[in-house]
Amino acid sequence: MNAPASLDRFRVDGQVAVVTGGAHGIGLACVQLLAAAGARVVVVDRDAEAAAAVAGGIAGALAFGLDVADAAALAHTMAVIAQQTGRIDILVNNAGTAIRKSTQELALEEWNQVVAVNLTGAFVCAREAARFMPAGGGSVVNMASIMGMSGGGLYPNISYQTTKGGLVNMTRALAVEWAGRGVRVNAVAPTWTRTGFIGPLASTPALMDRIRAVTPLGRLAEPDEVAHAVLFLASPAASMVTGHVLAVDGGFLAQ
Incomplete structure (x- = not known):
């Protein structure tokens, strides 16, 4: 096997990659990595100013301010993105x-x-983006969570756990439904990740100690570690992978 040619399968040169929640945290790491791997990235975020700032630092990138809970605005935005770029190849539902x-x-x-953001928003994003994916291609990567595959237990978070569990099975259902048209649908399920999203939790040292204690690798994930899993699933390297949920969790779910 030609190793360099095999490594090229992890590139997404010339593909249009839309990342929701792309101005901060894991979404930002995904935007930066996909751009480095050759994609033309589209940064979608409720924080329009931050999205524009991120896109401004990446050649050819576009930015859109959008709340994914607004279904009508979301459908319009996906259509505008497709009009400006010609198509959508990758959606990171983050x-x-x-x-x-x-x-x-x-x-x-x-x-x-x-529910409106984590579940309905993800559904509408996938539905609308898929309308503009090329025949025989396209990849959706949903951002699930270990909390969608576990009861958790460290603190109550019922709405988050329920919606992320729904997103896990939405991933499987869409993968089966869209396989015939060549659109792959997968998910990444991160553990607690060092971003602003867990800010209120990070301010409680005892809770952080408990999180490390229940994680076999003994630490939180870094945003780029999650982004690398997203790139794999979005890239041709995962051409035979669909309906899969890839945990980036330091062994949490293996226990």
Whole structure:
């Protein structure tokens, strides 16, 4: 086997990659890595100013301010992206939110807010992006979580866990439904990752100690470690992989 040619399978040269929640944390790491691997990246984020700043530092990148909970705006944005780029090859469904409250304290409005972003938003993103994926190609990578595959237990987070569990099975269902048209659908399930998303948790040293204790590798993930899993699943290197959920969790789910 020609090793350099095999490594080229991890590149995504000339492909259009849309990353939601792409201005911060894991999404930002995905944008930077996909661009380095040859993609033309589109940074989509509710923080329009931050999205523009990220895109401004990457040749050929585009930026759109968008709340994925707004289905009509989302559909319009995907159509505009396709109009400006010609197609969409890769979607990284990364936008997400969490309201960490116990079930008894969580208001229905808060539950609906998390569902609208983490589950409905991801569904609409995938549905609309897939309309513009080329025949016989295309890749969707959903950002799930170990909390979608585990009851957790360190603190209550029912709406996040439920929506991420739904995203896991949405990944499988779309993979089966879209296999015939050549669109692969996979997910990455990170552990706690060192980003602003876990900021309130990181301010509690005892909780951080417990997280490390339940993680066999004994540490949090770094954003680029999650991004590398995303690149693999999005790239031709994973051409026979669909319906898979790749845990980047330091062994948490292996216990």
